[in-house]
Amino acid sequence: MNKPMRRVAVFCGLLILALLLRVNYVQFIQAGELQNDEHNRRVAIERYAHPRGDIIVDGEPITGSIETDGTDYRWKRTYSDGEMWAPVTGYASQAFGSNQLESIYDGILTGDDDRLFFSRTIDMLTGKERKGGSVVTTLNADAQRAAFEGLGDRRGSVAAIDPRTGAILALASTPSYDPSDFAGMGNSDAEAWASLQAEADPEEPMKNGALRETYPPGSTFKLVTAAAALEHGLLDDVDQDTDYEVPFELPETAGTTVPNQIQNVGCEEGSITVGLQWSCNNVFLGISADLGNEKMIETAESFGFNEYHDTPVRSATSSYPEDNAPQNAQAGIGQASNRATPLQVAMVAAAIANDGKLMEPYMVEQLRAPNLNVVEQHQPTELSRPLSPENAQALQEAMEYTVEEGTAEPAKISGVRVGGKTGTAQHGVDNQESPYAWFVSYAMTDDGSPVAVAVVVEDPSGSREDISGGRLAAPIAKSVMEAVLGS
Amino acid sequence: MSSTANTTVASVGTPSRRNTELVMLGFAVLVTVLAYANTGLALDGTLPAGMVAYGLGLAGIAGAAHLVVRRWAPYADPLMLPLCTLLNGLGLVLIWRLDHEPRLQPANAAPSQLMWSALGVALFLGVLIFLRDHRVLQRYTYISMVVAFVLLLLPLFFGADTNGARIWVRIPGVGTLQPGEFAKIVIAVFFAGYLMVKRDALALASRRFLGMYLPRGRDLGPILVVWAVSLMILVLETDLGMSLLFFGMFVVMLYVATERTSWIVFGLLLSVGGAVFVASFNYHVGQRVHNWLNPLELGSNGGVTETAQAMYAFGSGGLLGSGLGEGYSRLIGGIATKSDYILATVGEELGLVGLMAVLLVYALLIQRGLRTALAARDPFGKLLAVGLSGVFALQVFVVAGGVTGLIPLTGMTMPFMAQGGSSVIANWALIAILLRISDTARRPAPVPASSTDAEQTQVVRA
Incomplete structure (x- = not known):
């Protein structure tokens, strides 16, 4: 009987060997994958086991953490002025995960990042409670407040940047949401979350329009078209007259014409300066048609179209697509298939205000360890040079003239050089939905331009007049610029 | 090679090894107490209040067991008792640690588990004291068969459906009992007695077919009955594990008794056929197989399944584990965290290293059992020992393999570690029988009158 018994012993040995191989596979080879699986609750438990680091604006935290009596998640995220800052912070919810800065810098905020290994180890050895690092943003609290309060109850978005560095100063979007409402994991959190989803609220308050939504740019796109005319040598300077008729007949069509919004102000065969001043469609339709699709795409791309920008929150991709001649002509006034984020x-x-040099937009200045050591510091980076300095300064003059004597007058700030451009973009099937009123402007000081701002507001009055950009959006842009100039 | 020569050598050379056992027992108790202290420090920040009492209690139980072995089974294997003590002690610590999680059921399981363990050791001592020779069990071959059938069928009539399996019997006032755990010992006794008598008929009276020796129809009868009963358990009680254990043990013992490989082939064919048949027709078993193939898939209610939670526990433990008391195996939830899934807690809190150590302790225990079978001198003892060790090995494999996702999960408990009274009591009894066989095997025969022949034989050997 001993021979088969030895074989049974070998068999039992093989069973144990199989078990050992299996546990090695699960706990060693597969371990990393299992540890970080999205359904493994330990990930979230660890994330909320310690007070989370803060997101900082102007030296003050705009986030916080409070201790809860939950079984799994000890600390819960809080936000001050959550609605105002939501487009910047994103959310960090025990039940619903996180996004935007809260998600991108989760490692820094929880203290789990490899770069915080040293400080984490010190804390562990000295028995201190673990803390997260902080994310210092470039935002300007006054500008953000001006933007958010300026938008008020209307649907719209504001983006403001410092042209000299690309630092984002304001990023507001309405309607917004307060991420505090669903930071926990109770029933009220679940209800708040559900009510914010697109199915429950068609206005999509969590959309973050300033960064993540593209709109038809309308007449604000005429700045790009003007730059294209100068850079490609179609026109020698901004005051050179053109030969474009009113109404403008689209190329390659059987007499389809596009009218101007404002009549009898000299748009007929007008220059870029006049074209911007009175937002003459014929001038920019003509430029775009004469340059052609390829050159227009080239200039648009040099301004950052057709690619996304990681700020580090990834922006939606503004587009200037390949198109046929009539469509390309209309894209020159921002009324075709081209789209842009604020x-x-x-x-x-x-780019115009910074003498032709486009800086890469960013909103995180530095990452700090819990002991305030700087872990990462942003260095301003040049993205491209869409304009020569001479052409940029010529366009500045034209834009400033538009504020002084043209449609952009509501943005005038006494004692400061301000350049601006209005816009109205129709949208929806057969332009049935409320049009978007646009305004884009910059302010100029002796140290260069500290702020460029774009505002888009949905105009419930349904006015198709280009002037509505000046009426609705310009005051918001003005108060944002004043906030930046005042701080 | 005369048997006299062997006994002569043995009578002079076999040490009792009781002191080894005592040292190893001390080690097992020490490891357990340190684990207890470690858990208390992690959970409450202080040494557990009952640590001294618990340590003394465990040492007392182990000491009593050791003294009884020293007195009534002096030549028994020296490692089995310490290994079982270590596993049982660690199991108690883990259950006590999981008692700290308020949502896990059953609440406050450690004290009752301690009581069951004490009862188990008492039964262990009772077996050693009253079963002076394992061959006595041979007389009860057919009674064992009847008892085994009754035990196996009991849950069908008085059963409580728990977690989809019908393996529990509710005794009013006492709690629930898992008759299957006891049945496996009784069945081993029956198989050993039956096969010892029939082995020659089964081994020799066979026909060759396709190069294999096939048994005669009349010899095949009992095997088909066993197969049918195990399938019946599977279908009616949906107890995949017990059915596998039952049939696996039978095939192993049959193979050892007859030395015919054809039996294994035959047995495997029957069990695979049965398993496939049941898996495709029984929803519960089919579900288990599905979970095994897709361990991380979300459950039908959109939640994370217990299978997935166990995998996360293992994965999160990683190489070194989170440390006792610092894991989150409570997320497995349900009613089986302290019993069927106890290994997940081992894996998470003690890590791959700890889990491998625990598996090796089981391996060592199995190896001691099989060694006992090899050393036993009587065929009944050999068969019984190999059957008990084999069923123990299969159980360890089926439970550990199921929890770690190597094979489909079956509702069974890890011997000695898992929470559950029936299991711990039955396994202590199983070990007692193995110790009794090993004592008989290693016990020196009465010293024969010294003869010059024997001495000469020794000289030649040397």
Whole structure:
């Protein structure tokens, strides 16, 4: 009987060996994957086991953490002025995960990042409670408040950047949401979350329009078209007259014409300066048609179109697509298939205001360890040079003239050079929905331009007049610029 | 090679090894008490209040067991008792640690588990004291068969459906009992007695077919009955594990008794056929197989399944584990965290290293059992020992393999570690029988009158 018994012993040995191999596979090879699986609750438990680090604006935290009596998640995120800052912070919810800065810098905020290994180890050895690092943003609290309060109850978005560095100063979007409402995991959190979803609220308050939504840019796109005319040598300077008729007949069509909004102000065969001053469609339709699709795309892309920008929150991609001649002509006045985020429109003004140099937009200045050591510092980076300095300064003059003597007058600030451009973009099937009123502007001081801002507001009055951009959006842009100039 | 020569050598050379056992027992108690202290420090920040009493209690139980072994089974294997003490002690610590999680059921399981363990050790001592020779069990071969059938069928009539399996019997006032745990010992006794008598008929009277020796129809009868009963358990009680254990043990013992490989082939065919048949027709078993193939898939209610939670526990433990008391195996939830899934807590809190150590302790225990079977001198003892060790090995494999996702999960408990009275009592009895066989095997025969032949034989050997 001993021979089969030895075989049974070998068999039992094989069973144990199989078990050992299996546990090695699960706990060693597969371990990393299992540890970080989205359904493994330990990930969230660890995330909320310690007070989370803060997101900082102007030296003050705009976030916080409170201790709860939950079984799994000890600390809960809080936000001050949550609705105002939501487009910047995103949310960090025990039940619903996190997004935007809260998600991108989760490692820094929880203290789990590899770069915080040293400080984490010190804390562990000295028995201190673990703390997260902080994320210092470039935002300007006054500008943000001016933007958010300026938008008020209307639907709209504001993006403001510092043209000299690309630092984002304001990023507001309405309607907004307060991420505190669903930071926990109770029933009220679940209800608040559900009520914010697109199915429950068609206005999509969590959309973050300033960064993540593209709109038809309307007449604000005429700045890009003007830059294209100068850069490609179609026109020698901004005051050179053109030969474009009113109404303008689209190329390659059987006499389809596009009218102007404002009549009898000299748009007929007008220059870029006049075209911007009175937002003459014929001038920019003509430029775009004469330059052609390829050159228009080239200039648009040099301003940042057709790619996303990681600020580090990734922006939606503003687009200037390949198209046929009539469509391309209309894209020159921002009324075809080209689309832009408010951030992109602000970048156009910023490039002009910064003498043709476009800086990469960013909103995180530095990452700090819990002991305030700087872990990462942003260095302003040049993205591209869409304009020569001479052409940029010529366009500045034209934009400032538009504020002094044209449609952009509501943005005038006494004692400061301000350049601006209005816009109205129709949208919806057959333009049935409320049009968007646009305004884009910059302010100029002796140290260069400290702010460029783009505002888009949905105009419930349904006015198709280009002037509505000046009426609705310009005051918001003005107060944002004043806030930046005052601080 | 005369048997006299062997006994002569043995009578001079076999040490009792009781002191080894005592040292190893001390080690097992020490490890357990340190684990207890470690858990208390992690959970409450202080040494557990009952630590001294618990340590003394465990040492007392182990000491009593050791003294009884020293007196009534002096030549028994020296490692089995310490290994079982270590596993049982660690199990108690883990259950006590999981008692700290308020939502886990049953609440406050450690004290009752301690009581069951004490009862188990008492039964262990009772077996050693009153069962002076394991061959006595041979007389009860057919009674064992009847008892085994009754035990196996009991849950069908008085059963409580728990977690989809019908393996529990509710005794009013006492609690629930898992008759299957006891049945496996009784069945081993029956198989050993039956096969010892029939082995020659089964082994020799067979026909060759396709190069294999096939048994005669009349010899095949009992095997088919066993197969049918195990399938019946599977279908009616949906107890995949017990059915596998039952049939696996039978095949192993049959193979050892007859030395015919054809039996294994035959047995495997029957069990695979049965398993496939049941898996495709029984929803519960099919569900288990589905969970096994898709361990991380969300449950039908959109929640994370217990299978997935156990996998997360293992994965999160990683190489070194979170430390006792610092894991989150409570997330497994349900009613089985302290019993069927106890290994997940081991894996998470003690890590791969700790889990491998625990598995090796089981491996060592199985190896001692199989060694006892090899050393036993009588065929009944050999068969019984190999059956008990084999069923123990299969159970360890089926439970650990199921929890770690190697094979589909079956509702069974890890011997000695898992919470559950029936299991711990039955396994202590199982070990007692193995110790009794090993004592008989290693016990020196009465010293024969010294003969010059024997001495010469020794000289030649040397």
